[in-house]
Amino acid sequence: xxxxxxxxxxxxxxSQYMLESYILQVIILxxxxxxxxxxxxxxxxxxxxxxxxxxxxxVTHIDRNLFSIENLQEVAETxxxxxxxxxxxxxxxxxxxxxxxxxxxxMAAACEMLKGGTLSVSDIxxxxxxxxxxxxxxxxxxxxxxxxxxxxxxxxxxNQEERL
Numbered sequence: 326x327x328x329x330x331x332x333x334x335x336x337x338x339x340s341q342y343m344l345e346s347y348i349l350q351v352i353i354l355x356x357x358x359x360x361x362x363x364x365x366x367x368x369x370x371x372x373x374x375x376x377x378x379x380x381x382x383x384v385t386h387i388d389r390n391l392f393s394i395e396n397l398q399e400v401a402e403t404x405x406x407x408x409x410x411x412x413x414x415x416x417x418x419x420x421x422x423x424x425x426x427x428x429x430x431x432m433a434a435a436c437e438m439l440k441g442g443t444l445s446v447s448d449i450x451x452x453x454x455x456x457x458x459x460x461x462x463x464x465x466x467x468x469x470x471x472x473x474x475x476x477x478x479x480x481x482x483x484n485q486e487e488r489l
Contacts (some may be wrong), residue, residue: 379406392434435465446477
């Protein structure tokens with residue numbers, strides 16, 4: 326639907342064909358929903374720009390659901406593709422593994438929460454769905470070279486004497 330609106334906004338000599346294609350897609354998806362075959366229908370196709378749309382869908386889903394994703398298999402299921410397919414496509418298109426992207430977003434979120442200073446390290450680990458505070462601290466230290474507690478002290482400007 327978004328693409329159809331964009332096509333209407335930027336008319337070109339091919340707009341008629343593109344709009345017909347989008348309308349046909351809506352009709353087919355509607356038919357599949359009515360007939361009950363929607364669950365197996367991929368959300369995005371592999372058309373010329375389909376890879377970009379798929380990458381955008383993956384990134385958007387991860388960013389919007391960062392605090393609720395249990396594992397990356399959920400992302401694949403949401404998009405109605407296999408995990409191996411979206412993982413391969415993501416790496417091929419971005420040069421980064423899907424797991425690495427997910428972990429980088431979690432670490433960025435952790436940094437923001439640590440900067441806020443209101444949540445404890447264990448609360449942040451729980452919010453980001455790490456199995457334990459230890460695994461969160463280990464991953465954080467591997468990424469940044471310091472522990473989350475040290476980072477929190479550094480960014481909030483507190484020193485050891487203020488804590489006592």
